[in-house]
Amino acid sequence: MRNVLLSVEQAAERLGGVSRWTLYTWMSQKRLRKTKVGSRVMIAEEDLQAFIASCNPESEESPIASSGGTN
Secondary structure, eight states: OOOOEEEHHHHHHHTTSOOHHHHHHHHHTTSSOOEEETTEEEEEHHHHHHHHHHHSOOOSSOHHHHTTTOO
16 A cells, blocks of 8 residues: 655645644644655645544444434
């Protein structure tokens, strides 16, 4: 599998157009992992996907299933 690196701008665009400064904040808070390539800050595709997954944790049980499906 190829490890794809995204620029901060590319990652910001993939996150719906958030500010690159927002990404820098998340990286400084260690919420989003960064990769340095020389003097450039890059974000690995797999790290971006892991960040997205951590922002949207799925519950193991859906609300419909937990209510028994009847009222």
